[in-house]
Amino acid sequence: MNHYCDSAATMPILPEVWTELQKIHEHSVKKGINISSVHACGHHFHQIYEKRLEHFLSNIGATAREWFWTSGATESNTWALRIALLNRPECNHLVLHPLLHSSLLEPAMEHANQYGLRVSFLTLDSDYQISFHNEHIDHNTIVLLPIGDNEIGSLQKDWGVIEKMKNSGAWIHGDAAQSFGKIEMNFSKIPFDSVTISGHKMGALIGIGALYLRLRPQKKVVPIFRGGGQQFGFRSGTLPYHLIMAFLAAFEVWHSSDIRERLKYIGNRMRDTCKAHLITPVYSCLPHICTIYDPKWSTKQILELATKLTYSQGSACQKGKGSEALFKIGYDLNAQRRIIRLSLGLQNFEDIEQICQIVQDFLNIHPDHH
Numbered sequence: 001m002n003h004y005c006d007s008a009a010t011m012p013i014l015p016e017v018w019t020e021l022q023k024i025h026e027h028s029v030k031k032g033i034n035i036s037s038v039h040a041c042g043h044h045f046h047q048i049y050e051k052r053l054e055h056f057l058s059n060i061g062a063t064a065r066e067w068f069w070t071s072g073a074t075e076s077n078t079w080a081l082r083i084a085l086l087n088r089p090e091c092n093h094l095v096l097h098p099l100l101h102s103s104l105l106e107p108a109m110e111h112a113n114q115y116g117l118r119v120s121f122l123t124l125d126s127d128y129q130i131s132f133h134n135e136h137i138d139h140n141t142i143v144l145l146p147i148g149d150n151e152i153g154s155l156q157k158d159w160g161v162i163e164k165m166k167n168s169g170a171w172i173h174g175d176a177a178q179s180f181g182k183i184e185m186n187f188s189k190i191p192f193d194s195v196t197i198s199g200h201k202m203g204a205l206i207g208i209g210a211l212y213l214r215l216r217p218q219k220k221v222v223p224i225f226r227g228g229g230q231q232f233g234f235r236s237g238t239l240p241y242h243l244i245m246a247f248l249a250a251f252e253v254w255h256s257s258d259i260r261e262r263l264k265y266i267g268n269r270m271r272d273t274c275k276a277h278l279i280t281p282v283y284s285c286l287p288h289i290c291t292i293y294d295p296k297w298s299t300k301q302i303l304e305l306a307t308k309l310t311y312s313q314g315s316a317c318q319k320g321k322g323s324e325a326l327f328k329i330g331y332d333l334n335a336q337r338r339i340i341r342l343s344l345g346l347q348n349f350e351d352i353e354q355i356c357q358i359v360q361d362f363l364n365i366h367p368d369h370h
């Protein structure tokens with residue numbers, strides 16, 4: 001049996017999400033669901049949508065005007081950067097977190113190169129925390145940060161340093177693709193102008209994400225798609241009702257059951273098993289990520305582990321190119337080939353002890369230096 005430990009890449013769909021989809025299924029094989037249309041069928045589903053959305057938004061401290069559905073975190077990040085640049089037309093400085101996902105890093109670097117913007121990277125301490133910044137930050141600065149990074153699962157514990165940047169006038173965007181749902185988040189209280197969210201990282205379906213855009217103070221929005229005028233005219237296109245319902249059902253599970261605590265428990269169990277090889281900072285980390293490294297592991301050993309566990313390798317998702325984020329924290333391509341990211345999901349509540357045993361056996365094998 002191969003155990004799935006790659007939920008940070010994509011999490012298996014939650015059973016509650018399937019139940020939700022089955023409820024819709026019976027209707028949708030007979031009639032189409034377009035919640036923007038004015039006929040009775042569209043209106044019926046629009047009412048269900050509005051009620052569910054309102055309930056969801058009240059749980060996260062956001063309003064309907066601040067919430068845009070997208071196809072996923074990649075789109076949200078691209079859009080967020082365009083909105084930031086529209087609101088800060090004099091922007092001359094991008095301040096980036098070293099562990100930024102490529103869907104933010106690449107468009108940011110491209111823009112900076114094209115328009116000659118200064119780029120600086122925040123300094124992290126040994127726990128991968130932004131403990132200070134010595135950059136000049138003002139109204140013409142855009143700061144891009146992960147709210148929990150995908151490579152090693154670090155999570156900024158004290159947001160005071162982000163608040164300071166915000167108070168200096170910077171525009172702050174946060175990428176919560178890995179953390180949304182898994183940690184408590186009240187959007188009315190966090191120091192971000194915009195936040196990226198991904199559905200499939202929390203057990204909804206692939207193809208749905210969101211962009212939160214704080215309304216106060218008032219912001220300008222650049223439409224990402226024009227056409228039918230859906231989503232206040234800023235993202236045209238028929239709303240994907242099934243995907244949205246899957247997203248809302250998944251969030252409901254994270255929000256109103258004990259799975260956050262249980263995921264933290266199995267994550268800690270995993271990190272404890274691997275503590276001698278851990279890169280993930282236990283001081284403050286995402287509950288589901290456990291990234292480990294040993295310079296002596298051979299490719300053969302790592303491949304053998306892959307016959308028992310499904311995981312991501314440090315350099316894997318960049319198609320062998322290596323991860324910029326891992327380079328930035330000191331792991332060259334050779335080292336990245338020996339980085340293993342195990343990431344857990346709800347499916348692992350059942351098999352965590354077997355996984356820990358497999359990892360324990362792997363760690364006990366004497367490295368064979370090949």
Ligand SMILES: Cc1ncc(COP(=O)(O)O)c(C=O)c1O
Pocket residue numbers: 008009071072073074075101103146148149150175176177178197198199200209
């Ligand atoms: C931090 C982060 N941002 C963005 C993305 C892109 O997510 P999506 O697949 O929803 O576009 C990922 C996916 O791995 C991620 O981990």
